[in-house]
Amino acid sequence: MTSACPESSVWSQLADRQLSEEQAQSLRAHARSCARCQHELRETEALLARIAAPLEPATPTDEAVARIMRRVREVPERPRARTRWSQPWAAGAIAAALAAGLAVFILRPVPGSHPGAETFTSRGGSTAPSPGRDVGITFHTPATGTAPLAAGGVVPADSGFGVRYRNLDTREPVYLLAFAQDARGEVHWLYPAHLRDDANEPSVRLEPSAEPRALNEVVVLDEPAQGPLRLVSVVTREPLGVRDIESLAPEERAPEALRKRWPESSVESVSVVLAGPGAHP
Structure with a gap:
């Protein structure tokens, strides 16, 4: 069978x-x-x-960029869900490759930067381990690199979002849900991938890491409403599913409400403003 x-x-x-x-x-x-x-x-x-195939010439030109985009558009269409995981390899790789003058389009975790470039809320200490004490989450875009998004910042609608974390707990597993809620109150999933409305994908397990670690994909939101956008992470001891969030009313997805619903969880968020595609921060 x-x-x-x-x-x-x-x-x-x-x-x-x-x-x-x-x-x-x-x-x-x-x-x-x-x-x-x-x-x-x-x-x-x-x-x-x-995606991994090299482009010629080595210095990106308009034609090289066009070939990159043609590669992405060659991917066969999948059934479209209301909040789907847009081509996760596309946004960060394009921005990083072009900014660095590279002619290779391939996903790799964002390398670490100088000390102080990002701030995590993991605190450690001698008390019992808990998600709120030992796990820190930050959101970033290709434009911010390893630096976390600043509250109130302006982000282009066609930008991708990534997640970095530090998990000091080596004794018990922890699990992450990360999503964005747009001005219409619609949920756009970062982690886990959510490709079908009838699926209930489980939260992502975070491996222990004393150093900041980037989750591998940069996710482009699927037709988000422009205006206020709230990015939220929920870290729990037991895995949740996307339906645990999707079944809630928009106001019930506020960080304070989520903390009350799952008191043992660690809930972090940052609110930005989503502008038109190509807008400058």
Whole structure:
């Protein structure tokens, strides 16, 4: 009997070598026996291959940028959900590659910068470990690099958003939900990927890390409303699902309300202003 098909988001993790060897072997074994999943894995691997292919010439030109965008547009359309994970490799890689004068379009975690470039709220200490004490979350864009977004800042609607974290707790696992709520009150998911309205993807496990670590994708929001945008992270001991947030009214997703709903969680947020595409901060 064929095992149940995994969530779509795991194929990008598998193709980008983010899973353990045991998990990778199990998923590949399933794909060999499931035509639908085998197709999805091959499609994901083909996308990464197109993204990673070098461009010529070495100095980006208008034509080089156009070729980058054609690569992204070559990706077959997936069923469109109300709040979907837009091509996660696109925004950060384009901005970083062009800013650095590179002709390679491939996702890599943002490298660390000088001390003081970002501030985490992880506090450590001798008391019992808890998400609020040991885990710090920051949001950033390709324009801010490793520096966290400043409250009230102006962000172009076509910018991507990334998440960096520090997790000092090596004894118990912690799990992250990260989302944006736009001016219409609609939720746009950063982590986990949310590709189908009928799915309830679980929160993402954060590995222990004493040093700041970037989650791998920079996520472009899907047609967000311009105006106030609130980015929220919820870190818990037990995994939640996207429906735990989507089922709430917009006012119930405010940080204070989320802290009351999950008292043992760590909830952090930053509010910015989403402007038209290409707007300058």
